[in-house]
Amino acid sequence: MSVMPTDEWLNEFLASQKFNYNRKFEDLQCSILCNRLVEVFNGGSPEEIQFELQQQGLFQPHEKIDIKKLQNQNAWKIVREEFIYLKKRWSGPNIPIYIFPITQEQTMTNKNGVAYPNALFLFIGELEKEELKALFAHEYNHVCRLQYLNKSLNEVTLLDSLILEGLAECAVEEFYGDKWVAPWLSYYSLDKMRKIWKEHFLPQINIQGLDNHVEFLYGGKLPQWIGYCIGYEIVRTYIKNHSSNKLHIKSSKEILVGSDFPLQ
Numbered sequence: 001m002s003v004m005p006t007d008e009w010l011n012e013f014l015a016s017q018k019f020n021y022n023r024k025f026e027d028l029q030c031s032i033l034c035n036r037l038v039e040v041f042n043g044g045s046p047e048e049i050q051f052e053l054q055q056q057g058l059f060q061p062h063e064k065i066d067i068k069k070l071q072n073q074n075a076w077k078i079v080r081e082e083f084i085y086l087k088k089r090w091s092g093p094n095i096p097i098y099i100f101p102i103t104q105e106q107t108m109t110n111k112n113g114v115a116y117p118n119a120l121f122l123f124i125g126e127l128e129k130e131e132l133k134a135l136f137a138h139e140y141n142h143v144c145r146l147q148y149l150n151k152s153l154n155e156v157t158l159l160d161s162l163i164l165e166g167l168a169e170c171a172v173e174e175f176y177g178d179k180w181v182a183p184w185l186s187y188y189s190l191d192k193m194r195k196i197w198k199e200h201f202l203p204q205i206n207i208q209g210l211d212n213h214v215e216f217l218y219g220g221k222l223p224q225w226i227g228y229c230i231g232y233e234i235v236r237t238y239i240k241n242h243s244s245n246k247l248h249i250k251s252s253k254e255i256l257v258g259s260d261f262p263l264q
Contacts (some may be wrong), residue, residue, distance in 0.1 A: 013032045024048075027101050058102075059123075063101075111131070117143065122139065133194060141248065153210050156209070158213050159203065163255055167235055184224065202263075
């Protein structure tokens with residue numbers, strides 16, 4: 001599979017915009033891009049796929065996109081080479097990888113990625129080479145971990161989600177340096193994280209379904225990004241106490257037990 005030729009799809013989309021004045025750009029995006037993704041989403045409609053990907057960062061159909069800018073920074077080549085390297089390093093699966101321009105509505109960052117068990121999507125603007133490699137590694141680490149867990153997204157526990165994010169950030173730190181880890185990982189002291197862990201996370205640690213983990217990961221009533229921070233510290237302290245060797249094929253419980261976070 002490897003990196004799909006989405007630059008060719010995007011050029012087709014732009015050409016169709018010029019010659020289909022009477023057709024909505026949203027319909028063109030749906031037919032030219034999302035129609036090609038039906039198998040990835042197990043038969044979901046192109047309209048459902050379009051909505052899903054737009055929530056993750058896919059450019060809006062009316063936005064002006066610059067494909068040449070992404071081609072000039074060798075986005076497809078860089079990701080392809082990194083995929084070959086990490087696939088061998090992590091004994092990872094051979095999945096399709098889709099690169100698209102990120103929406104201009106994404107003002108906080110110039111990048112986003114989303115990993116599914118059978119595919120990976122990157123939504124990007126102009127990035128440094130190492131930044132793009134780190135983004136891909138974070139998402140591909142998710143894919144490798146989900147393959148090991150062998151659970152549906154509705155079966156994944158809160159502990160699994162925390163470890164999932166922690167593993168990805170620690171992999172980025174190991175391969176590309178702390179410059180490219182998420183900035184919010186330093187928001188809270190270890191003592192504060194342990195306190196929140198005991199009060200709010202431990203009682204719900206086995207709750208299943210990614211939709212039920214949003215509050216814990218991103219915050220709201222809880223502090224912002226707290227789950228990401230706790231997951232990172234669980235994995236980081238496990239590595240400190242043991243090693244990072246074959247970490248993505250250890251159970252979530254084993255990683256937690258070997259960390260500096262209490263079980264009760």
